Amino acid sequence: MEGNMNLTLQVWRQKNSRTEGRMETYQLSGISEDMSFLEMFDVLNEQLVHEGKDPVSFDHDCREGICGACSMYINGRPHGPLQGVTTCQLHMRSFKDGDTIVVEPWRAQAFPVIKDLVTDRAAFDRIISAGGYISVNTGNAQDANAIPVAKENADASFMAAACIGCGACVAACKNASAMLFTSAKISQLALLPQGEAERTARAKKMVAQMDEEGFGACTNTGACAAECPKGISMENIARMNREFFVAEIGTKD
Amino acid sequence: MATSPKLDAKIPDGPLETKWTKYRSTVPLVNPANKRSLEIIVIGTGLAGASAAATLAELGYKVKAFCFQDSPRRAHSIAAQGGINAAKNYQNDGDSVYRLFYDTIKGGDYRARESNVYRLAEVSGNIIDQCVAAGVPFAREYGGLLSNRSFGGTQVQRTFYAAGQTGQQLLLGAYSGLQRQVGAGNIAMYTRHEMLDVVMIDGKCRGIIARNLITGELERHFGHAVLICSGGYGNVFYLSTNAMGSNVTAAWKAHKKGAFFGNPCFTQIHPTCIPVSGDHQSKLTLMSESLRNDGRIWVPKKKDDNRPADQIPEDERDYYLERRYPAFGNLVPRDIASRAAKERCDAGYGVGTSKMAVYLDYYAAYERYGKGEVNKRGIHNASADQILQLGKAVVKEKYGNLFDMYKQITGEDPYQVPMRIYPAVHYTMGGLWVDYNLMTTVPGLYALGEANFSDHGANRLGASALMQGLADGYFVIPYTIGAYLASEIRTKAISTDHPAFVQAEKEVNDRITKLISIKGTKSPEAYHKELGKIMWDKCGMARNEQGLKEAIQEIRALKKEFWSNVKVMGDVDEFNPELDKANRVADFIELGELMCMDALDRNESCGGHFREEYQTEEGEAKRDDENYMYVSAWEYQGESQWELHKEELNYENIKIAQRSYK
Ligand SMILES: Cc1cc2nc3c(=O)[nH]c(=O)nc-3n(C[C@H](O)[C@H](O)[C@H](O)COP(=O)(O)OP(=O)(O)OC[C@H]3O[C@@H](n4cnc5c(N)ncnc54)[C@H](O)[C@@H]3O)c2cc1C
Ligand code: FES
Numbered sequence: 001m002e003g004n005m006n007l008t009l010q011v012w013r014q015k016n017s018r019t020e021g022r023m024e025t026y027q028l029s030g031i032s033e034d035m036s037f038l039e040m041f042d043v044l045n046e047q048l049v050h051e052g053k054d055p056v057s058f059d060h061d062c063r064e065g066i067c068g069a070c071s072m073y074i075n076g077r078p079h080g081p082l083q084g085v086t087t088c089q090l091h092m093r094s095f096k097d098g099d100t101i102v103v104e105p106w107r108a109q110a111f112p113v114i115k116d117l118v119t120d121r122a123a124f125d126r127i128i129s130a131g132g133y134i135s136v137n138t139g140n141a142q143d144a145n146a147i148p149v150a151k152e153n154a155d156a157s158f159m160a161a162a163c164i165g166c167g168a169c170v171a172a173c174k175n176a177s178a179m180l181f182t183s184a185k186i187s188q189l190a191l192l193p194q195g196e197a198e199r200t201a202r203a204k205k206m207v208a209q210m211d212e213e214g215f216g217a218c219t220n221t222g223a224c225a226a227e228c229p230k231g232i233s234m235e236n237i238a239r240m241n242r243e244f245f246v247a248e249i250g251t252k253d
Numbered sequence: 254m255a256t257s258p259k260l261d262a263k264i265p266d267g268p269l270e271t272k273w274t275k276y277r278s279t280v281p282l283v284n285p286a287n288k289r290s291l292e293i294i295v296i297g298t299g300l301a302g303a304s305a306a307a308t309l310a311e312l313g314y315k316v317k318a319f320c321f322q323d324s325p326r327r328a329h330s331i332a333a334q335g336g337i338n339a340a341k342n343y344q345n346d347g348d349s350v351y352r353l354f355y356d357t358i359k360g361g362d363y364r365a366r367e368s369n370v371y372r373l374a375e376v377s378g379n380i381i382d383q384c385v386a387a388g389v390p391f392a393r394e395y396g397g398l399l400s401n402r403s404f405g406g407t408q409v410q411r412t413f414y415a416a417g418q419t420g421q422q423l424l425l426g427a428y429s430g431l432q433r434q435v436g437a438g439n440i441a442m443y444t445r446h447e448m449l450d451v452v453m454i455d456g457k458c459r460g461i462i463a464r465n466l467i468t469g470e471l472e473r474h475f476g477h478a479v480l481i482c483s484g485g486y487g488n489v490f491y492l493s494t495n496a497m498g499s500n501v502t503a504a505w506k507a508h509k510k511g512a513f514f515g516n517p518c519f520t521q522i523h524p525t526c527i528p529v530s531g532d533h534q535s536k537l538t539l540m541s542e543s544l545r546n547d548g549r550i551w552v553p554k555k556k557d558d559n560r561p562a563d564q565i566p567e568d569e570r571d572y573y574l575e576r577r578y579p580a581f582g583n584l585v586p587r588d589i590a591s592r593a594a595k596e597r598c599d600a601g602y603g604v605g606t607s608k609m610a611v612y613l614d615y616y617a618a619y620e621r622y623g624k625g626e627v628n629k630r631g632i633h634n635a636s637a638d639q640i641l642q643l644g645k646a647v648v649k650e651k652y653g654n655l656f657d658m659y660k661q662i663t664g665e666d667p668y669q670v671p672m673r674i675y676p677a678v679h680y681t682m683g684g685l686w687v688d689y690n691l692m693t694t695v696p697g698l699y700a701l702g703e704a705n706f707s708d709h710g711a712n713r714l715g716a717s718a719l720m721q722g723l724a725d726g727y728f729v730i731p732y733t734i735g736a737y738l739a740s741e742i743r744t745k746a747i748s749t750d751h752p753a754f755v756q757a758e759k760e761v762n763d764r765i766t767k768l769i770s771i772k773g774t775k776s777p778e779a780y781h782k783e784l785g786k787i788m789w790d791k792c793g794m795a796r797n798e799q800g801l802k803e804a805i806q807e808i809r810a811l812k813k814e815f816w817s818n819v820k821v822m823g824d825v826d827e828f829n830p831e832l833d834k835a836n837r838v839a840d841f842i843e844l845g846e847l848m849c850m851d852a853l854d855r856n857e858s859c860g861g862h863f864r865e866e867y868q869t870e871e872g873e874a875k876r877d878d879e880n881y882m883y884v885s886a887w888e889y890q891g892e893s894q895w896e897l898h899k900e901e902l903n904y905e906n907i908k909i910a911q912r913s914y915k
Pocket of ligand 2: 059060061062063064065066067068069070086087088089
């Protein structure tokens with residue numbers, strides 16, 4: 001026993017996409033405040049295995065806040081109470097002894113549950129496939145310094161590119177909209193001269209795919225940006241709307 | 254020593270500088286029509302796999318790509334922080350292809366193959382061009398041109414970066430190229446799939462068995478060639494900076510089907526990681542090496558000094574790297590910096606509650622950058638505090654995400670107190686042995702990226718793994734695979750009803766059924782931890798004959814226990830991370846034994862491999878070029894049985910010397 005926190009966990013359990021899920025309650029003790037939230041789940045799972053019960057499935061990999069795999073909806077907020085932090089970077093020092101913590105998967109029609117806290121986020125990959133790239137085959141490139149890029153544009157592009165594709169924006173939105181995710185990629189490429197040639201086609205194709213996946217509409221509430229662990233800004237949505245608008249006008253003449 | 258007849262590295266003839274150019278213009282080509290009927294399987298979609306899959310699909314091959322994560326964008330490459338090297342010489346500081354080649358060979362302590370490393374240096378510039386064209390937002394200067402930083406083991410600025418998220422940006426670039434081909438129907442992408450065996454027909458690799466991790470179903474996939482791009486195996490130590498899912502399984506299955514394993518014991522321990530905080534620790538977090546550019550590493554001069562860092566006066570601090578290695582100072586290569594930290598901590602000078610840490614201090618950098626800003630902005634009579642604040646802002650722009658990460662994990666603010674760091678397992682130089690074409694000893698089976706052994710010898714220099722992964726995928730395999738596939742154009746797709754597929758699937762199935770039916774008392778996680786402890790204690794930063802011999806016995810015992818007492822919850826035909834874990838741990842256990850055997854065979858110290866018996870009086874690694882200037886390539890011959898083959902290393906273009914950073 002490493003620490004002295006006692007917790008009550010209420011966790012969504014669902015065997016697979018075909019069965020109904022339900023909340024289960026677990027008691028945990030001996031949690032240390034230096035543990036990460038996922039390490040606390042490791043403790044829970046070891047305990048469940050010990051008791052001969054099925055451990056809780058959850059997505060995770062890097063545990064450094066960069067791969068975007070972890071995706072827990074904690075006490076009604078994607079990635080929990082802190083701002084700018086993924087579930088794996090959340091530490092137990094953000095909770096107190098005696099707390100009850102409710103943990104659910106992302107809820108969105110476009111992200112069906114696979115098991116417990118694991119959802120299927122392949123819709124994001126399909127949005128990228130629709131146009132989230134620059135069409136440059138390997139070997140086609142010119143010297144990297146041939147086209148200077150103003151530092152402020154390069155920096156802004158990087159800020160948009162910092163999106164980790166976790167889906168917290170969708171989970172935070174009451175309409176399960178994927179505008180923040182999609183606009184971050186569109187912005188990244190629109191801000192660079194290299195992305196210029198396909199600019200209009202890109203915006204149209206990505207938005208069309210986003211709609212097809214069943215993500216909801218954006219009502220500019222801003223919950224997405226508020227909950228984004230990487231601080232992706234709402235400005236991207238405005239930029240995407242401009243790009244999309246230009247694309248629509250463009251096709252009319 | 255002569256090279257084993259079983260190892261033909263297929264190095265092209267001619268002078269080093271022209272080998273690759275000449276090879277490229279003479280390698281057999283496959284015409285576009287034939288490419289469409291040739292199928293290539295790519296295991297892994299990290300930098301190596303994603304760049305290879307996208308490029309091969311662009312060329313017209315039919316590609317199937319696999320990864321175990323839910324999206325190719327989550328491969329472990331995403332976590333790389335510091336940067337990627339390239340011999341562009343944009344900074345006009347004397348860099349060149351030859352110098353990058355030289356630094357890499359020297360950094361690897363003269364245990365890498367000259368021809369491969371030279372090629373790597375040659376294509377390094379193309380990688381940056383390609384990435385920029387694909388929309389990778391590298392850091393830039395105010396003039397709009399690309400910015401560079403320096404990294405350990407070099408004296409030029411050749412590292413390109415995107416804040417502390419270079420791997421993320423490079424991977425997202427390669428991933429977008431991959432997804433473009435997926436969208437175009439040229440790549441079939443299989444996410445949440447784990448390769449569990451390779452299929453051999455008439456001595457050639459012809460496909461794989463993969464498990465669909467959602468349904469648990471086993472699938473058979475045919476390919477004219479299979480590329481293993483499954484990353485490194487640092488997680489054999491349980492605690493490492495690798496992602497939780499990083500594993501050796503794909504490479505290990507290939508090894509057991511005939512691919513020799515090269516230099517398994519060559520492990521890189523990274524000097525700057527956040528120290529272990531308790532038994533619950535599930536992984537370790539790297540603090541990028543780029544932090545050593547600006548940070549100074551020190552411990553108190555007095556043993557067991559419990560004063561807080563800011564109360565230890567300057568003259569009572571021991572900047573031990575600057576003291577021992579004045580020429581390179583804090584920028585010595587990783588193996589050297591790691592051992593020096595261990596040496597200080599073992600001797601009782603460590604800091605923090607565990608005393609297993611040293612300070613990485615940014616105070617001097619705040620002052621230096623702050624003064625720079627004051628000058629730039631023409632501020633007169635700036636107060637010391639103002640200078641510090643301005644300096645902190647500069648540091649924040651360069652390394653902000655790393656500092657935030659440190660704070661999040663430790664609960665301490667690194668802008669106020671120096672960071673505490675300690676070495677941790679980070680990268681594996683060893684991997685599947687490959688020839689110049691990146692083909693393993695099994696025809697049709699290739700290995701790229703961290704999964705192969707090729708370019709880093711006994712120690713990898715910082716910012717070279719990203720370079721190697723992308724070199725292999727973007728610029729090497731698209732050419733070299735032609736040498737094999739040109740003779741395969743008449744091979745029709747083989748039915749997956751072929752007895753070899755049926756048999757391979759049955760073996761995988763039997764093993765999974767066995768794992769789940771043991772129903773013992775200990776979780777796969779518990780065995781993984783035990784293995785990790787043996788490996789870290791006896792095959793870690795320092796090794797000796799006795800410890801290694803003990804480790805081999807302990808691992809054999811652990812293996813026996815695992816296979817009779819592991820407890821795998823859940824069922825076979827469902828999403829079951831416990832089963833995935835059990836499969837991986839079983840392979841790690843076997844690999845651990847081989848690593849210890851390899852470390853035991855190598856009676857010398859070189860790079861990351863430090864045998865306590867072989868050191869100089871000053872405690873530096875003592876190589877034995879006379880007897881050990883070879884790549885060890887181990888052939889699997891049955892349970893706990895391997896035969897060692899040696900590839901002699903010839904240095905024709907570099908004068909080998911005792912590595913010195915003093
Ligand atoms: C924290 C950290 C920071 C780093 N920073 C740097 C840096 O700044 N510069 C640098 O040069 N290097 C750095 N490195 C090293 C570098 O990131 C890696 O060596 C490199 O990214 C490995 O790329 P890869 O493509 O070979 O493998 P990975 O990116 O590990 O990809 C492996 C792929 O294989 C798949 N896979 C594995 N097994 C199977 C299986 N059985 N079946 C199906 N798929 C499978 C995975 O799903 C994944 O897609 C860093 C490493 C770490 C850990
Ligand atoms: S596990 Fe990678 S972001 Fe959390």
